[in-house]
Structure formats: structure tokens, C-alpha cells
Amino acid sequence: MPKLATPLSESHIRSLQPRTTRYSVADGKGLILEIMPTGKKVWRFRYTLDGSRQPMVTIGDYQLMSLRVARARAQKYAEMVAKGLSPVSIARQDRGAEKRVDVLRDAAELYVAVAIARKSDEYRRTTQRALDKDILPAIGHKPIAQVTTEDIQCICDAIKSRGAPQMALHTRNVAKRLFAFLISRQLATVNPAESIAARTIATQDGRTRVLNASEIGTLLHSIYTSSIRRPLKLALHLLVLTMANKSELIEATWREFDLDGGVWTIPASRAANGRTRRVPLSSQALSMLRELRDMKSSRTYVFPSTRGDDDRPIAKGTLNQAVKSLELDVERFVLGDFRRTGLHHLRDGLQSETGEEALVEPYGAVTAYAMQRWADFVETQVGVQPLGKNRS
Template structure:
């Protein structure tokens, strides 16, 4: 009795994993799906003619050739074989007629189905975004063979012009992978992204990102209107107001604070320059810290909610919180808050040396010889002025944002 074959399904096909050697999986009726070591899956038709087993006939790749279409072809070839004729010529003609459209847009659809299978949500989202936002609008209607390295570079230059060299490089890599897929399936012969070197796209230039006043307000309003935990909302706001580095904030201990005197003394071993640094807290910052004192841990201002032993929140926590807001602020990282504060305070005409000391920057020359409390009064005035400036940016757009900005937020 012949072995019973379980028909394939799309779910089962997608679950098939590559092995060191190619292997076939039968759908019945002579139809096979061959799984290659590379992970690609190819439909084949197995048949005998005049009592002799013949070489398999290639139908095409999955998912470019769907399960249903592959079955239709297998039935057609079975009928041809029944007439004593080889289906090879018909299969060759069918592959030509069924050949994937050679435009970038049409081929990208097929590539995506294979590329993002089993990949993370973040990877899939980034790949789709690169295609939909930049690649397809620029070259989607072009034939694969007509795309040049100049086209790829033009796409990358446009993205760099938005201040996103990292995304430009990511997009170059998306195009490169798409063409590698096309070349492997004879949809293209040359990879135009291959000759566009990474050094032409993303260089190690110093970062210059500064948030405009309205961007400061937009971000903090979004923070308070979000579902982010209240301590993390206050952490992001304090990161702006205190002008400290992220690591200095998340590792802050209550023993470092004198809220009555409005001073935060950061010990030398917690500072980048290994010198004790005093932060003169604004009234707004003190109010937030008093709230955190009521809801926070015994040791850390921002204790982790995981584990039994008290520890500060993880380093990526605040970055993750900002990403969850879904804001379109390209080329921005949390460290840019410090540059933002410095830039705006200098533009306001406030004393440069005091601003640099507030940022814990080292000043060269004779001015660099100072005690930890030097410029104290000016630094108090600067941080209070900055807190009020930031508050004004938040207030500017409150009328269009739902949610409270007090303790209930």
C-alpha cells in the first residue's frame, strides 16, 4: 500500500527549516517542495515517462509561486505525461510566462515575504519602512536591471539630508539584500548597492543634533501624555532640567541629595571626569524629586522594578521609553539634551564659563582651576532659568494635548 502523503499548507511550508543538505517534502500528485540549505524553497514536479523515472521539472520558487498555483501546474503536467509527452517544454514556457515582474516594486513584494519570515518585529518594521518611505517612491517603477549605483546614492543622500546618516546606511543595506535575493533567482545580474561604500554614506562626524524649543515641548508633552510609568516620566524631565548625563541620573542615590538646600552632590566615581560635581537644583526639579522620594526606593532615586535586590533601572530603560512615544525625531539620542541646553543657554547670553561648569565640562587654562562650588550663584540662576524656559515650551502646546501634567499624569 503506497505511503499516505499529508498535503502541504502555507503554515507548514513556512515552518520548514533548512538543513546542511537539500531535502524534498511531498505534497502528493508528483508535486515536491525542495528546501535548500540557503533557506529558499523550490517547487519541483516528479514524474516517470514510458516506465522510467525522469529528472524533476522545476516549477518555481515559493512564495513567488503559491501553493495553489504549484498544484495547478502539477495537475497540468500530470495530464501531459499521461499523453506520453514530457512536460519540460511546457514547464520552461510557464516559468517564462510566470516570471516575476522585473520592476523593483513587484520584486520587493516577493522578497519581503521571504526576507522577514522569522525575523524580529523591529527588523521587519525597519525593512518595510526603508522600502515604503524611500526606496519604492524613488525606484519602485524601474526595472531591476536599470537601477544604478547613482540611484542608490541619491536615495541615501536624500535620507542624510534629513539628518539621518544611520538610516541612510540601513536603507543601502536593504537595497543590497534585495538585489542579492534577485541575483540568486536570476532576476538581476548586478547589485547596484554593492559599489556604494558605507564610508560614502555614514561617516564618523561629531553629532550636532539640537532640539528646537518646540521639539522640547513636543517631546515632554508626549512623555506626560503617554502610558510610561510615572517615575520614568519624571526621569526624562529631570534629565532635561539637570543637564546631567543619563548614567549619572539613573544611578543617582538618595544619599547624594540635600533637597532643603536644593543641591545634588554627584561623587567623583560617578562622573566621567572623575571629579565631584554639584548640581544646583531648580525649584521644579526639587518638586519632582520630593515626589520621587515618596514613591521611590530606599537607595536609588530610580529603582528597578525587577528583582529582589534594589538596583537602579537598566541603562536602556529611558531610551526604550522615548522610542515607545513614536515621535518623528530623527537622529536624536538622549545625550542630545545636554547639547540642546548648552546651545539655548549660550544663545540667551548667559555666562559661558558657568554653563560649562553646570555641564561638568573641563575648562582649559587658568579658568580651569576651580573648586566644586565655583560659579555657584550663576549656576543656580542658569538652571532655574533653564527650567522655566523648558516649562514654557511644555505650556505652549498644552491646549492640543490631552492629559494632566501634575501628579496624576
């Protein structure tokens, strides 16, 4: 029985380096990718017709075609072969219809169609807005190779002059991601937005970032559909629900939790504000903590290290690394934004719905009722079912 090909991924394809002679990697179902000594990558379709192996059909350049589109083309040609028809003429027509990418406007169209087609609605909307409103009107007509750092800087300066420094920073980031995509497709060699430091565009006095409802959903959906370890998924979700400091959570011990009473008592020695703090636990948070307890990983720590024999919590950078691996569609996000986000929604959104004035108590404490309201609100944004044991 022939060995089945391991399906390719965009990240795997980008990592493929040229050799002295051309070589190919298979995606399966007749689709292969040839890598030339020049570094060029070409999609081809391999098939057998009437019992004989036929010359491969060229589907198109990887530069101009995503893995998803190449698979769709290969599927179409496979269906023709199954009917006893040669796909050669149709493949030639398909290639003739492919659009060349010479100027930035065409490159942006390819980026939107290939790189962000499956991103969240909010992500696509804000990206398209930056392209249509500022980037393309200014430099959309320019050949890709002729776009300079000065071009991007001028665009950002113009936006800042409108009194919108954060929008200027967002636009810089869109340009930076666009050119990173073009470099990965060998359609550009340099990223003109790379050398423009964020601090030269917009500065803030401390963090003021608050995640909106869509971003909360995007974040948690990315976490729960990722391949990171289950305890780390729960840790990130608990940061959202408890609004605790990262160190407070990852160094938490089981003796701090009263799961029957639904309270987490953070001792003054560990609390971020230096005072003992009681954190009411929502039903969702309790379910996660019980799942973690049932894992029996440690009698001391809720999130024990998986390295070494000594009983200690995970390293402080573990959650940061987990978040970086997700390639989140949430811009300028850091873990410390969770507490600010929760308090913002409680004060400005959930509080106004209920008419309650005491959802947030003095010194940053939050009532049990508010914490449950917050957890319920978050749960409606996720889009996947995060709770329950034995989930990946």
C-alpha cells in the same frame, strides 16, 4: 447587553495575519476589517436598516485608507442609516473616487496623508521637503516595484555632492520610512533604502546633535502622553533639565540630594568626569524629585528597579528601551544629546537674552540661575502639563 468591540489601532492591524479562511475584527460602531486568506485587508460597514441586518457595505482597501479615514466613512454611513437611508450608493461613489497607488509619487502622497498627518509641523515640513526637492523629481514617476537601492543611493550621492551629507542621510531616512509604510500596506515588498548604511552617507567625529526647540517639545510631549511608567517619564524629563549623564541619574541615591537647598551633589566616584559635581536644581526638577520621593519606592535609590526584592537602581538600558517604545518624531536622537542640547541653548540662546557671561562655569558646571532659565525655557516647549502628582 452586547459586548463592545475594543477599538483597533494601526499597530494591531499591521499584526493581523491571514488564515485559511477569511475572518474579521471589529473596531466598533459598525466598522469592521476583513482579512482575506491572501493577506488583503478590507474595511467594511455592518448595519441594520428597518429592523433587518443588511449586507455589509465595502468602504475600501486598508492599503489605501487609514483607520482614521475608515472611521470617518463609517460614521457618515451610520448617520445615513439613522435617517432610514441606505449607504450603499454613497459608499460606491466614495470607492469610485479613491485614487489608485501605482507609482511612487502617488505612494508618497498617501504616505503624507496617512502616516505623518498628525506628526509635528517640523517633522512634516522636513519630510515634505525631502520628497519634493530630491526624491520625487528623481524617481516619483517610477512604479513602486521598480525603485531600486541604486536609485536611492544616486539621490543621496547627488545631495552629498552639494556639500550636504546630513541632508543626504535625512533623505535616505525619509525614503526608508516611506517604503516601510508601503510594505505595511502591502504596496511594496522590499525596502530599497534598507541596505544603505548610514555611515556610507554621512559620518561625524563624535556626536554633535543638538535638539531644536520644536524637537524638545515633540520629545517631551511624546513622553508624557505615552503609557510608560510615571517614574520613567520623570527620569527622562530630569535628564533634560539636569543635563546629567544617564548613569549619573539612574544610579542616584537620595542622600545625594538636598531638596531644601536645591542642589544635587554627584560624588566623584559616580561623576562622568571623575570629579565631584554640584548640580543646581530648578523648581521644576525639585517638584519632580519630591513626587518621586513621595512614591516611597526605595529608601536608597531615586529610580529603584521594579524586579526582585533587593534595593537596586533600574537597569542601564531601561531608559533606552522606554525611548524606543515611543517611536519618536525626533531624528537621530540619543539620550546623550540632552546635555549638549542644554549647553547649546544656554550659551547661544538664553545667555544672549540676559547678557550674562557666566551662565556656564568652568569644567561644565552651570549656575543655578541658568538652570532655572533652562527649565523655564523647556517648560514652554512641552505642550502638556507634566508636573503634579497622580498623573499617568
